[in-house]
Amino acid sequence: MKIIKTLKNAKGVLLCVPLSIALYGCQQLPPKAVVANADAELDAPVKKVGNQQLLVRGPSGEGVIPVFASGDINAVAPDVTKVFIVIHGTLRNADTYFATGQQILAGAGSLGKGTMMVAPQFLTAPDVNAFSLPARSLAWTQEGWKGGEAAVGPVPLSSFAALDALLEHFADKRRYPALSSVVLMGHSAGAQILQRYAVVGRADPILTRAHIDLRYVVANPSSYLYFSDERPDSQALAGGACPEATKWKYQLKDGPEYVSAQNVKTLESDYAARNVVYLLGEADTDPYKHFIDRSCAGMSQGPYRLARGRAYFDYMKKRHPAHLKQKVVMVPGVGHDNLKMFTSNCGMAVLFGQPTPKTCPVITGAK
Template sequence: MSMRLWAGALGAAAMAACVVAGGARAADKPAVKGQRAAVKHVADQRLLVATPQGRGMLAIYADRSLAAPAPGVKRVLLVVHGTLRNADTYFSDGRKAQQAAGTAGAGTLVAAPQFLTRTDVQAFGLAADTLIWTRNGWKDGAPAVAPAPISSFAALDALLEHFADRKLYPALVEVVLAGHSAGAQVVQRYAVAGRGEAALRRAGIHVRYVVANPSSYLYFSDARPSADGSFRPADAAACPKAVKWKYGLEDAPPYVQREGSAGLEARYARRDVVYLLGMADTNPYTHFIDRSCAGMAQGPYRLARGLAYFSYMQQRHPSGLEQTLVEVPGVGHNGQGMFTSACGLAVLFGTPVPATCPRKP
């Protein structure tokens, strides 16, 4: 995307925000209501998460029992749901991608964790040991509200560590942690701060993080993109949240505060991260996009924000950056469309990216 288009889009978005703010807020009301409502389905499996902060059970979908040995599994595809906590939909998307991949998807276990809220637990009468978070806390790595203050990132640690068990998964070669939209926000922050990869690496298992169309990214400095392609300090006086967690490292949750920012960034740059961006994800208003001042400081819409963030990482790490950006032609903000596209299948299942998918570097 040219900087001229960026500037035009940003200006148009800002003007529209002033002119039709009331209409935009009215259109957002059903979306907000959807976030507050209980989920329609709850995952049927549970994974124990045991931490120094306490214990709890994480709800999870999987295409086979997680308690039974799976000697034929060579790859695990973990799909993190979006803001509606509809893990059943994302689990289905993951299975459709696995089927669409053909032979490349053979030997793949598909699973989708579910970060529930108190509303969900009450609606379904779930056991008291079920982990629950606030509506936004699970997205940010915040501690659970019950039964113990366990970070959603610690829950992902436990999930990744589960697959490091060679007694259960003797043939496992790689784990792919993928998310779309709000799920991608979780995956990107977890790729920065998460500690579950260590156990998999010790077992000789590779980990890849697929970040598809998130609404925002975690920056390591106060620099934010400008229309001319440069990065300038965010106006923290006008928008203090622009440099605070989850947009920056200031005021990060306890899970993240255990490590220094320099160490987190260096490790993140070395991790296998793929930014999967829909080339048609350019609507500045729909699908729960973050229109706060902190979100808008990262760009006018999701595609612009993703392109800018990858440029930011390239500029900060001119060598040694183990990350890739892949664009998906013709797809907007659609998780199934992203993951089942030829570009998405190549990223998820480790096959060559087609020439039709713009790729950097």
């Protein structure tokens, strides 16, 4: 059996250490300089903060998150027919992802007419302090926002609750009377939170009642939420070799309060029926770069992001052979690059609901 051990560095980042045959080629720790540079990059405050705010309410109180948007999100917008919500990566650089969104609209021509681009921002305490933001500004830990954990201040609201609030905001027909579709899109860490939100999020029925179509575009995440102990490497979880892999955020067990308060028995079937597109870069095959999850839980899903995405879709097809409303769209020649992924011909077709070019391999859930 392939066995590995996990250790944490001073910042709590899981590192992969081989004990015998390395799982999926996890052969050595990254050099100390690489780890140090990554830690410094993660800890550095963001360079920009969104210039609009979204109010998030919950049983524990209320707070706000920053938002970049191509229009005033609080104004009545009778001409908005589509909303694209793009979620940033691990560096919390919503400005970069909003710029990607603007390039998407610039290249869309008439397809982009009536589309509002929105980029919410999940900040950490150092971000809030660096910009002297108002006391009600929500802040999460560096890893916490990706998995729906409660904010560390000023009130313990889940990052999933913030996405609920965002979708509920756009479901308001008094403000957006012509809105007919919302696309939630995320790349890398943004795709991590998005894939898990697509499983546990509570706003989907609200949009359905408002006759607003909701599509999830999950691009190159580092890991996925599974519903059982099955993994691509059948030995990875055997004999309790990696107990972390059987818990949140890799499975539903021991999830945050937002998750555990729900009827987890129905979550998988609801997820299988949701319109989810896994947008995968065919060149996203580097097993070390871009903050990829190299814990035993992450490595149990595959050696790199492309393999993990393909394996996860195979898993979902196996579990839902007749009713899987999901598909994989491959982007040839693109690696771990949010701009190239979303502005590719394949990405643009997915985002705007157009026929996928023949150059973009598609794998569907149909038999």
